[in-house]
Every structure is written in C-alpha cells, then in structure tokens.
Amino acid sequence: MEWTVPQDAPAAATDFQREVYCLLGLPVDALTEQQAVRLIRGAAEQGRRCFFSTPNLNFLVGARSDAEFRNSVLRSDLSLADGMPLVWIARLLGAPVRERVAGSSLFEALGRQAGRPLGVYFFGGPPGAAQQAHARLQGAAGGLVPAGFQCPGFGSVEDMSAPATLQQIAASRADVLVVALGAKKGQAWIEHNLAALDVPVVSHLGAVVNFAAGTLQRAPTGWQKLGLEWLWRIKEEPSLWLRYLRDGRAFLRLMATRVLPAACLSRWHRASPRALRDAALAAELVDGVQVLRLRGAWTGANLAPLREGFDRIGRAGAADVRLDLAQVTHLDAASLGLLLLLRGHQSKRGRRLEIVGCTPRLRRLFHRAGAEFLLDGA
Template identity: 55%
Template sequence: MTVNNPAPTRPDRRHVITDFTRPVYCVLGLPFDALDMQQTVDLLLARAGNAERCFFSTPNLNFLITSQQDPVFRDSVLRSSLSLADGMPVVWLARLLGLPFTARVAGATVFERLRDQRTMPVSVFFFGGPDGVAQQAADVLNAGEGRMRCVGAYSPGFGTLEEMSTPAIIERINASHADLLVVSLGAKRGQAWIEHNLRALDTPLVSHLGAVVNFVAGTVSRAPALVGRLGLEWLWRIKEEPALWRRYWGDGVALVRLLTTRALPAALDARRLRAAGAVPVLHESDDGGRYTVTLGGAWRLAALGELRLALARATARPRRIHVALRDDCSLDSAALGLLLLLYGHQSKTGNALSVDAASASLRRTMRLQNVEFLLQGLPGNTGTAATGADFAAQR
C-alpha cells in the first residue's frame, strides 16, 4: 500500500533550544521525564503535527547500566529531547529515591498508542531489524485497520555507521515524509546512528525502539501487559529470544550492585536533603566570554522556577557556561536533572561547560547519583560529532 503525504515544511534546526521546563529528574546518572503514557503520546502528536523535532530515548535498566561504562552512549540520552522510563526496574529505583514515577512508559507501548489513537494519522518509517523484517512489519501495519501507515522500510544490514548513513539512505527516509522514524539497530548502534544523522533527517519524531519492528512483524511476541507491570518482561523475552539470557543475567547482577552501592545510599541522602531548609540563592554574571551561574542554599523541585529561567538565559546563545556550587549548596534529583540538561545542551552545541562543587557533602550526592562526570565539565568544540568517531568502539 502506498500512502502519499505532502512534504512538510522543514524547520530550521541549526539553533539548539533546550526545554528547561521539562519535568526531568536524575536517576543514577540519566535524566528521566516524569510523564505518564497519555502525556507522552499527546506531546509526541503535538510535535509531529508542528513538524517539530523530538528525538526521544527510552532508557531501561540496560541503558542505565551501560551508560555508566560508556560516556558516548550516556551522552546520547543526555542530548535527547525526551527520556522515558522504559522498564519497571527504573521506576522502582525512581520510587526508592522518592521521585514521582508511577508507571513505566515503554517505547513499544508508546508506539502502540500512536498506532491506535484517533487524533491524527501518523506515518512511520521502519529502519533496521533483521533482513526482511522491516518490510514484513510494514505489510502487517498497512493491512491493519488503524490510522497509522508505514511509508517506508529499510534494513541496512550490519555495516559501519558511514555505510548505514549514505546520502541515498537519508534521502530515502526523507522522501517518505514520515512522521515517525523507528530505528532498530541495537541500543548503542541505534543511538549512535540517530545522533550521526539527526540534522540531515526531516522526520519530526525519531527514536530507537529496538524490538518494535519484530513485535509489529509478528516474529517476536510481546509480553502481556500484566507481566510487564510486574517487572517480569525479561522472563518473557528470554522465552521468545533465549540468547538474551546473558544480557539479562548481567543486568540483574549489576542491579544488585547499583542498589547496594548507589540507590540505597542515595535514597538516604535524598531524605537528609529534604530536611534541609536553607533558602536557595542564585546569582548570574556575563563577562562577555563566559556566563556564570552561582548557586547556594537548598535547591529543591518547588524552588526550581528561577533556575530554569537562568539556564534558559545562559543558553540563549552559544557560549561557555560556568556553574559554581557554593559550600552551602545542595541539589535534589530535580535540580541535578536540570544540570544534566545543561550538559546535554552544551555537548550538542560544542561549547564549554565547567561545574565546581565546593562541599564534600554535595560531591557525595553527585557520586551517589552517578553524575560526577559533571565536575569534569566539557571542553569547547565537542558535541555529537564525537559519536561518529567513537562508533567503531561500540560495535
């Protein structure tokens, strides 16, 4: 079935704008948006309807663990427009830290909701998956009764990043005028491919949604909803794909280590911080070459409005940014989440970022939350170009 969509007006994406109003929280080193399923679908439909770019990541436990050993992979999540808690272990960890996450927002379920909703038709392009599966998924989707239609499918095989990113491939995707590009290349490879090609792509919504192409094609069955809610989807996936047992075993061992060395101490630390009542203090200065934001006191979710505005001002144009955290400064998960967004912004624009934390207490909080890398900062002239150079090491 062929679906002809009018070519959308291509927005100017050269200027990077980061949304510091996002309800984002730091969970052991990664930012997660506290959105429920309906809020997520509504946001994505609005972005698609306005031809507005949204690169959304769906970190699960494996993402969380891998990001601690792989800074390039971690930074791909930090540079995302949206980061959804795909996996009950992530939700459990967030709840342990006292964060307002009530349910997982699985990427596969997001796709299903976009497929089944009646608000607006959504067109999709499947990129990746085993040979022939993307086209099989396209045929199944187009034979269904939903309003979503597949306008293109392509399996690039297992070549290098450059071999999967030729002008012909990018033009094939753009010529489809798809609203949603579903990438299925494996988490590391998929995130790297998206970052390498994002500026050349016209598709408003872009995400690596791993097994979605297999679920749609019917080559792998998805776990029942109850199994997913109980956090037992990994058992179902092993039943469907026995080779995955090694990955899930490794993730389980790593989860126990995370709980004992990071999550439980961080939860106790967060409880201590909630009891602190120092008035938050913020000062901004711009010497023409560097914008400095100085923070003191206790920065909690309820007081972050001023900080959100300050970071928006700091990033209004490309420049070096310095964040000075005074001796009396403490940051909760929401404040740390904003610093992760700032790091992602500076990484995308290739501008320097430096963060200084004076107190041992704050450094301990950052260590427990796996965000010590913020203190290492970013030199100038870094950004997404680095992902392509490092891709070979990820294969």
C-alpha cells in the same frame, strides 16, 4: 545579573521546563504514557523535531561506561522510563516517575490515538522484519500508516548513513522514524544523522520492529506490570539471557552502592525551609564564560529561578558555562536532572559545562546519584 542574550534571540533549543529527574546519571521525564503520546503526536502533526530516548536497565548499565551513549540520552528531547527498574529507583528516591512508558506500548498507543494517520518508516531490525512490519501496518486500521522501510544490514554507522539512505527516508515524508539497530548503535546512528533527517519524530525502539512484524510476541500485561517482561523476552529470544544476567548483576551493585545509600541519606538529610528560601543565583560574564553562582538548597519545589536562568543561557550565544556551587547546601534528583539537561545542551553546542566549588558532601551526593561525570568539566 549579566547575561549575553541578544534581543532577537530564538527560543532555547533545550526545554528546561521539562520535569526531569536524575536516575543513576540519566535524565528521566516524569510523564505518563498518555502524556508522552500526546506530546509525541503533537510534534509529529506540527512537524516539530522530537528525538526521544527510552532508557531501560540496559541503557543505565551501558551509560555507566560509554559517555557518548549517555550523552545521546542527555541530548534527547524526551527521555522515558522504558523499564520497571527505573520506576523502582525513582520510587526509592522520591521522584514522581510513577509508571513505565515502554517504547512498544507507546508505539501501540500512537496507533490508537485519534487524529490524522502518522506515516511510520522502519529502519533496521533482523533481515525481513522491517518489510514485514511495513506490510502488516498496511492492512491495519488505526492512527499509523506505513511510509517505508530499510534493512541496512550490519555495517558501521557511517556505512548506514550514505546520502542515498537518507534521501530514501526523506522521500517517504514519514512522520515517525523507528530505528532498530541495537541500543548503542541506534542512538549513535540517530545522533550522526539527526540534522539531516527530515522526519519530525525519531527514536530507537529496538523490539518494536519485531513486534510490529509479528516475529516476536510481547509479554502479557500482567508480566509487564510485575517487571517480568525480561523473563518473557528470554523465552522468545533465548540468546538474550547473558545480557540480562550481566545487566541484573550490575543493577544489584548499583542498588547497593548508589541507590539505597542515596535513598537513606535523602530521608535523613532534608533541605531546611530556610535553605530553600535562601536559594538564589547570580550571573555574570567573565572572560567570555557565563558564570552562575548558586546558593542555598535546590529541589523540585523551588527550581523556577534555575529554569529561567538556564533558559537564558539557552537563548544566548554559544558560550562555556561555569556553575559555582560553593554556597549550595543541597541538590535533589530534580535539580540534578536539570543539570543533566544543561550538560546535554552544552554538549549539543560543543561548549563546556564546568561545575566548581563543590564541597566534599556535594561531591558524595553527585557520586551517589550516578552523576559524578558532571564534575569532569567536559
């Protein structure tokens, strides 16, 4: 194999050891709430960057038509299933995403976790909500303490990214930055400013500001477990009904045209033991492009060589990558999830990921998985 990896190359900026699964084109980490809390708190305490996304049904639907919104999830350090529809999809596809990890629950769990108190900065939300959340956290006992707040109003991402705004966040020395600007604008604001933000943990956690402020009440636990929190949210915020109606219709279409066909075919066409044993990759440098030629079947059971190969790419100098899948017979949700991470990694570096040699059967597989955009060579 030929790799362009300097001897003193730093560790890959993307963690290709993550156990992620492709759910309708978005990577989702197979983590429990407890595991996610432990990782996020560890990052905050160590001052290590962790930009985590919390995709729900609204994310899934929005990402279908908005490439930059989708890319913000692909470029995240963690992607957690904040929505029971994602858990249901995972179950149908055989992916071990066994529980919902809601951003609101995660925030509450961080407050209960033992360890030094983490400073929280609230950015966004309705007028007065961030200030009220800050004040309520001031008087609460637990693992979270207030570090500051801003309500930037309703301007553009650029308007909300003035140097004075970022300096105020930096001066707070917060450990966690909670952004609440609406999913698409919030993700865009984070991506626009991430390099300049001197805060280890950053996430768009929309309703958390309202819940922390006490202006909205979360659904009872039973409603959450049944996947009915959306109904409670409509009771609390009647204006949300139209969004939920649109997302619900889109979800039913995606279930009928993508998820159910993919689930059925995954049961009828399993990778043979021989194809799994034959899985291998060869690497070479061709005209400055890192080319990986894969063969055989790739599933969650045999991804170690692929993870190692992608790690090498991550440690190498920035280069375009070409994956040749002409001899690949099968990809599952885990292997597609790894391809999503590679796409995100290349995107962060401003480089291309080109996938070539797909058979018609593989193309149909990418389509059913909602990952057909991986074949566009962007």
